[in-house]
Amino acid sequence: MNLLQGKTAIITGATRGIGKGIAEVFAQNGANIAFTYSSSVEAAQNLEKELNNMGVKAKGYQSNAASYDQAQELAKDVLETFGSIDILVNNAGITKDNLLMRMGEEDFDKVIEVNLKSVFNMTKAVQRTMLKQRKGSIINMSSVVGVKGNAGQSNYAASKAGIIGFSKSVALELGSRNIRSNVVAPGFIETEMTGKLDEKVVEGWRNAIPLKRGGTPEDIANMCLFLASDLSAYVTGQVLNVDGGMLT
Numbered sequence: 001m002n003l004l005q006g007k008t009a010i011i012t013g014a015t016r017g018i019g020k021g022i023a024e025v026f027a028q029n030g031a032n033i034a035f036t037y038s039s040s041v042e043a044a045q046n047l048e049k050e051l052n053n054m055g056v057k058a059k060g061y062q063s064n065a066a067s068y069d070q071a072q073e074l075a076k077d078v079l080e081t082f083g084s085i086d087i088l089v090n091n092a093g094i095t096k097d098n099l100l101m102r103m104g105e106e107d108f109d110k111v112i113e114v115n116l117k118s119v120f121n122m123t124k125a126v127q128r129t130m131l132k133q134r135k136g137s138i139i140n141m142s143s144v145v146g147v148k149g150n151a152g153q154s155n156y157a158a159s160k161a162g163i164i165g166f167s168k169s170v171a172l173e174l175g176s177r178n179i180r181s182n183v184v185a186p187g188f189i190e191t192e193m194t195g196k197l198d199e200k201v202v203e204g205w206r207n208a209i210p211l212k213r214g215g216t217p218e219d220i221a222n223m224c225l226f227l228a229s230d231l232s233a234y235v236t237g238q239v240l241n242v243d244g245g246m247l248t
Contacts, residue, residue, distance in 0.1 A: 021217025187243025
């Protein structure tokens with residue numbers, strides 16, 4: 001399949017987990033990939049090599065999406081190197097979980113900055129290019145937690161709910177220029193991060209999900225592929241829950 005042939009995608013936070021899954025599926029479908037990472041240089045070099053071996057052009061950028069200036073610089077570099085920016089996947093994110101009574105101000109501010117402000121920064125950075133092209137697909141990674149909340153994650157839930165409101169507003173603003181903006185809300189996705197959790201806890205989560213399993217990065221990547229491609233040409237302003245039925 002080559003659903004994204006000749007298109008260029010920027011994916012933030014792509015060296016592991018969901019971001020890496022998206023980069024791989026996009027490359028398999030012919031997209032050229034510009035991806036960002038914060039600190040894992042070796043993982044970024046390995047991913048760059050892996051994607052280039054798939055016959056697409058791929059380049060990793062050490063860039064902090066939470067920095068407005070670095071986001072502007074990144075978009076400029078990508079446009080010069082790749083010639084277009086057709087898809088933006090805002091995936092970079094962190095957690096600093098705690099009950100509200102124990103949560104410090106810094107833990108709230110940092111999560112909002114990295115998870116939510118980064119989406120503003122990157123969308124703003126690619127907007128002009130997409131407006132000129134009169135096309136583009138923006139895909140923002142939220143979470144089931146952003147839809148329904150979660151005890152001990154008020155900062156994370158606020159950042160992920162904020163992404164939903166932001167994305168719907170962008171869909172309304174940019175729709176007339178054929179720029180689409182959608183949200184993917186993953187449920188319990190099994191990655192390196194969840195691999196460190198107690199097996200009994202994970203089993204309990206799996207049993208509570210109607211499909212009786214955790215999701216894979218590929219499950220999320222396939223939804224992003226749909227939203228990035230022309231298959232979803234008439235889909236904008238939507239929140240797509242990819243959660244095995246958790247929110248049913």
